Amino acid sequence: MARHSRVRLADVAQLVGVSTTTASRALNGRGEISDATRAAVLEAADRLGFRPSPFAQSLQSRRSNTVGLIVPNVAHHFYATIVQGAQSYLKEAGYQLVLIDSGEDAEGVADAIDTLIGHWVDGIMITTTPFTAVGFSDLLNGTPCVFIDETVEGVGAGSITLENSEGVALLVDHLAETHGHKRIAFLGGRPDRTDGRERREGFLNAMARRGLLVAPEHVSEGEWSVRSGVEQTLHQIDLATPPTALIAASAELALGALAAARSRGLRLPDDMAIVSFDDPEVGALLEPALTAITYDTLAMGERSARLLVAAFDNESAPFNDVRLPVSLVTRRSCGCEFDTLQALKHAGFDDPRGRVTSPSPS
């Protein structure tokens, strides 16, 4: 295998005719040094293509300039975008991202944390929380950490989450005020996740605030998946008193809901309105185009990385609980007017790399 053999600091120093100490000082700008030698060293380093060995540096400094990110599934757009956001900030800040796709189960996450600590990452960002506070504390063993989209009480430097209940309230308000819906059902995800729980509670609160009754059978629960969306929706449609509008707690649930309703021959949005927390990548391209809550996932990643890096310099800072705003994009599935082609022209969808971006709400 290719053993790396490159120019060392010593080579640079030798070329210039100074000690490695001097060369080091010139390159790092520490200590006093004459302008002449500094210039000479810099030029020599440049000419030789000198790159300091990160291992030697880390061995000496006891820090790796590396940050770990644990996601349950990189292939999911939400997590992939967080990776992207995090990396863009970390690069700027001089850190390298180490990504681990852990799966969602506890064992995988424990493994991932262990691996990252074994690699001496300076900090860890975690997007899935199958442990309690003590569990995490044990695993982390003092390594700085930030939670994304989830919160674990009293562990880590902070968390970045969405305004989940506010978002659901936007959906409820829009359905009720603009379109006059009263019998609104909620398709939920897993209640053991922070986001799932908050969205569910947000729904109940928003309905209560408007004095709208929620029949128990109009609040269902399931997995965070398309299949579950189908099942929950069929169940709702078959009810003696089916709802006139559906709020899906996630993009996958909404996709399932759309498919299920269509296959039952319902005309959307006339027979039933369907809206969603989470705007799927293809939200504007669905039939009907999906009214949804959007948010800046890229910013979630960036903010998280920023929060973590900030924590490096200030370990004793209090837990930082950041909430990111969300907003409503009205399209056709709620009953509003929406011209897909027009929307495409004005907002996004032109990423040359092929990304299907949703029009960002202003």
Place this chain on the structure above:
Amino acid sequence: MARHSRVRLADVAQLVGVSTTTASRALNGRGEISDATRAAVLEAADRLGFRPSPFAQSLQSRRSNTVGLIVPNVAHHFYATIVQGAQSYLKEAGYQLVLIDSGEDAEGVADAIDTLIGHWVDGIMITTTPFTAVGFSDLLNGTPCVFIDETVEGVGAGSITLENSEGVALLVDHLAETHGHKRIAFLGGRPDRTDGRERREGFLNAMARRGLLVAPEHVSEGEWSVRSGVEQTLHQIDLATPPTALIAASAELALGALAAARSRGLRLPDDMAIVSFDDPEVGALLEPALTAITYDTLAMGERSARLLVAAFDNESAPFNDVRLPVSLVTRRSCGCEFDTLQALKHAGFDDPRGRVTSPSPS
């Protein structure tokens, strides 16, 4: 910032009462050593929670046990899945993945390669090729490398690509044989990419093989994006002799095509059939459900990683050009029968992590 201070080999050795050399031998299984001391060292290491410093090891061995992966856009499902596949193999093989989202432009990729080499990765996987062979050779400077979805002649240990022309041929054959289409148009992506070029040529060849005429205006070109799909499709529809079927060279183009055709009031698939190379995540949930070429993206990532790691042990092996098979999934957009709900029940879409997997063809 949290300086790592942990148990060193020396601590273990001291506890047992042997030299670090002996301890090292016991832990690494090198050299002769008595069973008794080996056991003692292992136990002590375990009890102390000893983890060898990767920096010290790398400094000494001159290898990092780390592999770099460069993608133009992690947020894109295709690349995200490659990341996932690559990581799953690398983990098994004892390597850590270092991911860089470089963007698609040459500068970003050059930067990424540079960064990775600066981190002494043992090898690099590249998914976008904005350079010629000499360009890459210069940048890589001997670092083992594998290309994914693209090929650069004569550089690296090998490449993993799809059976692009075979895939397009499957689409052409299906449209012609099963549905009797003769005027088939092709919506192309960027011809400067290996995949784009091969799909375009595959189309022309497949049509020629069947003796079908292709009017020049029925082969268009553009970006790899939804917007471009919309534009190209509108252009085709407005032609004096519009095609009766459309083959989109990528998922994004297909999504754009669907939206454009629908917005013009065309009934799909009766007025126009639309099929696609690339099965979008939501292929089965579109209206109409999209007939498409699918392939195992996860396997692309795995195979690539496998190929790279194999190259570590055998640097002089010849260039390994791996082609991954693709297959046709017929749904409704070509004119076939397709029951979305039924498909959901039988194939995929039940990933608890929320992944929207396409039914895999058997």
Place this chain on the structure above:
DNA sequence: CTGTTAGCGCGTTCAA
């Protein structure tokens, strides 16, 4: 079978 020595490449003393 085991220990001593030395060096991977860098930064940081301390002394000149």
Place this chain on the structure above:
DNA sequence: TTGAACGCGCTAACAG
């Protein structure tokens, strides 16, 4: 302003 010496933690080479 510069340099010599040392140590970060580990393993390979060379004794014993």
